[in-house]
Amino acid sequence: MRKQQDFGKYLIIVLALVLSIGWLYPFFLIFINSFKTQSEILSNIVGLPEQITLANYPNAFYAMNYVSGFGNSLIITVASVVLTVIFSAMAAYVLQRRDSKFSTFIYYFCGVTMLIPFQAIMIPLVNLFSQINLLNRTGLTIMNIGFSVSLSVYLYYGTMRGISTELDDAARVDGASRVDIFFKVILPMLKPTTVTIVILNGMKIWNDYLLPSLVVNQEGMRTLPLELYSFFGEFTTQWELALTGLILAIIPIIILFVFLQKYFIEGIGEGATKL
Template sequence: MKKSTKILLGFLFGIIALFWFYPFIIVIINALKGKRGIFQNPLWFTRDFTFSNFKTAYQALDFTSSFFNSLAITVASVIVITLVSAAAAYALSRVKGPFSSILYYLCAGTMLIPFQSIMIPLLSLFGKVNFLNRTSLVIMNTGLSVSLSIILFYGAFQGVSKTLDEAAALDGAYPFKTFVYIIFPAVSPMTGTVVILNAMKIWNDYLLPSLVVNKDGMYTIPLKMYSFFGETNSQWQLALAGLVLSVVPIIILFLLLQKQVMTSVTEGAIK
């Protein structure tokens, strides 16, 4: 390839990337302005420059509380999902039989069901016994995520030689001990994948939390952002500052774990 074409292509890719990234820039620029600056020119910086939106938005979003609600719900759900699905997948990969195949097909089958097709009965079921809070949200997240996680773990456990199990059994370890100390640590890359996929999904989820924990003191970040957005109607500088606050933790985490996140996302899609 000629040098001039190469430079031209590089330039073109640069433009595309800039264009793709511009929505992030525009949000940050306008979060740093007053109402007037946004009105004058939302596309770039104006003389109107301020940091005060962040403070106002932080307080209005009750950010500390929504952040920790989101964090607690995500961490609790991910831990339960990982343990429950790893245990089940281990048993499935080691014991062949009708029961194992039934569970495997149950997982594959339930993955087909869109959440919108079960949300009404699910809500009325939990509503009837008055059990709509952060705990039940964790239970629901688990139920909705174990199927895919089991299938992911199942593939990983199949790759772990059974001679490991046998050696441990000869040494007198019970299956539970073998699982916890030998087999589960052997699939830690897959554990990383399961954790990342579920954490991303649950942290960003809006629909389910809006039905289950839509009350004072239990708001997650997406929930609070939605109601805050309604309240700040036409006060874009505050809404955008809130957006920046909500997005920054995820972006930082992503930049730290970039490679792992991208591998996990690919694995979750292809398997």
């Protein structure tokens, strides 16, 4: 019995290592090829660089208008994530605390809407926003919120099931209003789930290409994924700049994840066990 347990433990470790290597290998290729010239990438994409070329980074930085793209991505991502957190937490709080058939219907409706693919509503949605002159960063932010709220409400709702209503009653006895109860009592207790939602939605919005390409594909409003596409021409591709640009684009989101990973794992576990 002991040997079987040890074998199972070692098997899981080996599988985890294999999966980790398989997941990290593409990122390793992107990283090493960002230090190569175009000709060296085409001749040997999997080998280490024969001579490290640092010029790709400043060249890609200026060629992809990194400052403009980074600013647009940051504004859209931060605004979308912050508003998603506020609206989703407030909605989940009301739905969970009001035990009615209507609240239950809205809760399950949020779950159902997650099954609708964006591609199914893409054309009519863009046409609608075009008619009301919202094909800009504001319109993109509204769309991001709409596509992020359902999952966020679902996660918040599951976490709030574990928060006793006695806290609400105690705060109400002390003279706190419903708004005070939510922001001063409930919201601080949702920190792990909030971090999970920030990371999930932040990564999705920051890396998104399709929706921004339909809404803000104009000069001065392009996000980093759209600026990266400038390296892929009709007949040629500047691989050395494209791969370097990918590194520059994913660095901010990696930094975010590294700083918040502890709360992210805690929030995933907490939300999963209370749904």
